[in-house]
Amino acid sequence: MRITEKLNQAYSSPNPPPATFSFEFFVPKTAQGIQNLYDRMDRMYDLNPIFIDITWGAGGKRASLTNEMVYTAQSTLGLETCMHLTCTNMKVELIDEALSRAKASGCQNILALRGDPPLDGSESTGDFQYAKDLITYIRKNYGDYFNIGVAAYPEGHPEEPNDDKTLEFLKIKCDAGADFIVTQMFYDADQFINWCSRIRKIGIDLPIIPGIMPISTYAAFIRRAKWSEISIPQHFLDALDPIKDDDFLVREMGTTLLVEMCQKLLDSGYIKHLHFYTMNLERSTIMVLEKLNLIETVKAHDTIGGTVLPWRKSLNPSRQKETIRPIFWQNRKHSYISRTSTWDEFPNGRWGDSSSPAFGDIDLNATELLRQSPKKAFELWGHPQCLKEFADLTINYLTGKLKSIPWSDGPIDADTSVMTDDLISLNKKGFITINSQPPLNATKSNDKVYGWGPKNGYVFQKQYLEFFCHKDTLNQLLNNIDSFNSTDNNARILTYYMVDKSGDLVTNTKEGDINAVTWGVFPGEEIVQPTIVERNSFLAWKDEAFSLIEEWVRIFESDMAKDFIKGKETEVQNFIKFMKSFGDDFVLCNVVNNNFTDDSKVLFGMFNGLEN
Template sequence: MKITEKLNKAHDVSNAPPATFSFEFFVPKTSQGVQNLYSRMDRMYQLNPQFIDITWNAGGVLSNLTTEMVNTSQSVLGLETCMHLTCTNMSLEVIDNALKSAYDSGCQNILALRGDPPIDGSESTGTFKYSKDLIKYIKTKYGDHFNIGVAAYPEGHAEEGDADKLIDFLKEKQDCGGDFIVTQMFYNADIFIEWCKKIRAKGITLPIIPGIMPIATYASFMRRAKWCEINVPENFLKELELIKDDDAKVRLKGCELVSNMCLKLLKSGYVNHLHFYTMNLEKSTIMVLEYLNLIQPNLDINSNKLTPWRKSLNPTRSNETVRPIFWANRKFSYIERTNNWDEFPNGRWGDSRSPAFGEVDLFHNGLIRHSAKKTLELWGRPTKEEQLSDIFIKYLKGEIKSLPWSDDPISPETNPIVNELIDIIKKGYYSINSQPCINGLPSSDKINGWGPKNGYVYQKMYLEFLCPASKAPELLRKIDSINSEFQTGNCLTYYAVNSRGELSTNSKEDDINAVTWGVFPGSEVLQPTIVEKISFLAWKDEVFKIINEWQGLYNSDSKEDAEVRELLSKLHDEFYLVNIVDNRYADGKSNDRIFGLFD
């Protein structure tokens, strides 16, 4: 959706917030930094910003990372994204490729910039000299598809000392097709408000989005203020100078000063949206938002979701309404994998005979999206089964934020069955995905809700885990015993497969089992989450490949690393991946049936 449309929609309601907000991120210098930033972007998007934007990486070996990141944020993370695009040293071919990539990913927002002049003082070799030229080109080629933002400088620009000329330039950018204004950072609210009066008097009617730079440390605050040549109020300098050597106090006082500036902006009537230059950090920005009471510390946005999973904003996936539950916590690999399934999204997860179906070599850096150093910080060096179990238990308790098979922290949805999950882990079964039984909760429920208003949501209890091969026959025998008590259909259905692809199941070849569904006024029953054979076998490949990659990170000659490799090799070679669904969700006995299997 276009930014101006989103902002109009957000503020054109009776209970509109006092302000909305958005975040800017810049392209990291390393591919590992990009992977870590994706996790931060995903996490910060749970604060409910209206959009994020990603700066243009102006050159070097990573020059295509801006478009890659925009595509990932739109398609994989489902985040409304604005792409920066500059003119300096940019050939028409590069600009065309960037615009096409943004268009193809579903991005509808561009911040059109001239860009900083070449560092060596030479003339730009780019096709366009000014941002107004770039705006005209975008409009000519794409019509009104893109919402185009333009930059503004309330306190002047280093290359133009005449403030009135800058306002004239801004008017030209509006007349060429600009749709909204994003300003340079500032700290003097009075100067900004006076500038707003001037541009409105000049006939500039575009929405004004002020650029807000939180204060993290005294040194970074002074460095950026000097670099941007902006006015810093005397009270900012006086209060921060006294505590400049204490970073914690600077951040706290900086939060207060910036927040009070934002309150003054909002009271002026010229703005109702704040754009935060995060510098790829989160704490300082969140502190300001909390000070302004624009978020709640433990905000949960599940009740705002149209499906139990965040939908991709890529237009090629706009019709997607169903996902296998196996990738509930692995949206990156799920989106990347299914992009190449020949019949997706119109077929049933593609043809298993397709050469694209089994490919799991994703993200160039493999399936574990952490460096070796980060992996050691998260999961240490487990040399015994008890230590391996402890990793899974710490994840369930929220003490570890991810597992090799889960990119995200444990969901509060799991709370009702956490103790039972911990119990089976202590018995040697490693749970990697689960959901409790739900029988008709309102769709507005803060934890489990999804879909339109005034509906009801349901889900069958689901459990997925790694099971020792020695225990698998007895486990499946118990399932058959329970099913024998019922005359119509299987109460418990399962799939069990090892790394060699040896499969056991009591489901039919083409069974598709909906494990989550919703009933809403005036619409058909929605069934967004399923369990079925073909996608489970594809997930199996990923699960066991992750174990191999995890094992490969311990590559020293030390005895300890050798013991870790031996333990993970056993997990790969001597365990089954098993999932179980309890289909009798309505009788209230799902917990006892499934967890009773492990007694």
């Protein structure tokens, strides 16, 4: 959605928030940095920003990374995104490529910038000289599809000493077809408010979005102010200079100063929205939002960032009708979006046509499945050399000591807490658990842990458990399940799929079965069934689950691992041997208890007396 539409939507509602906000992120220099930033962006989604923006990585690979990050933000993370686009030294072909890729991602917002001139003082070799030229080009060739933002300099532009001229240039950009204004950082609220008054007087009536730079350390605060050539109010210096060597106190005081500044902007009547330059950090920005009492206010506001599904809805136009997902990928949305990007079922509103010729097709070797650099993987997960150490790794994840494991990109969800003890017990028995959900029977849709969807509804879940089981133990487990299912009134209450790496499948389901394991009942709506268990999708997930083990081994076998495993070569070789045997000896299993009124102990009871 266009930014101006989202702002109008927020403030035309019956209970508008006191302010909305957005975040800026820049393209990191390393692959691991990008993955870490995605995790940070994912967490900050829960703050409900109106949008995020991503800076333009000028030239070659970095420009491509901007487009890739826009795609991930829109398609995987569900974040409305504004893409920076600079035109200095940019040929029109590159501009078109960037805009086309942004459009294909569902991105409708562009911050059109001139960019820095060549460092050697030469003229730009691009097809555009000024931002106004870029704006005119976008409007001519893309009509009103894109919402276009322009940059503004409340304290003047370093290349133009005449403030009136700077305002004149801003007016020209706005008249060329801009929709909103984003300003450079500043700390002098009075000067900024006066500038807002001046631009209104010359006929600029676009939304003004002030750029807010949080204060994390004194050195960075001074350096950024000097680099941007902005003034620092004396009371900022008086408050921060005596504590400049204590980063904690500087951040606390900096937060107080920025909260006062932001509140003054909001009280002026010119500003309704705050844009935070995060510098790819989160804590300082969150502290300001908390003290402004904006986070909870926005979270409670139904029309901002709301979703009627228990998973993050993609903003990519090719997935707009997607309402169903296989539960197997619920903790790996990055790989799920990547794997299903070419599948052709989404436009039809359903996921499950397994006859698609593209179904399950993926070049697993070309995909960075672990989403961690080799060194980071080593630091996070070590090198378990036996089943107990592997189980201990999973237990550390279940108890919150680890923020991710190969099969789960993020921290353990709060809804797992009711089963944590049972999951730990399973891992201690050698069953490596990788996914689960507890049963729910008519839980209120506004429940803080389990709720989802519109108000005044009820949500339901079948208990689901996914795990690795040793081949030697599998028959005993199947006997327990089949024995339970054969008792009176229990026919096929527990359904299962169990498959080894080669694809040898054991199941008590029928070909074509699609089992809804989550559903919701809401006033005035059809029943929503957003997560399923289904055979073909499980087999596609099987390939990924076992490939994660293989990739984990492969990074320790590569030359790049030599530096960080130095002194641990023997232990690492034991790890490689163990993990390879694990992939060969274990079976991937999922079991669903279709009686959603059962206590979770029923399913866990199938493992009584068993041990891998």
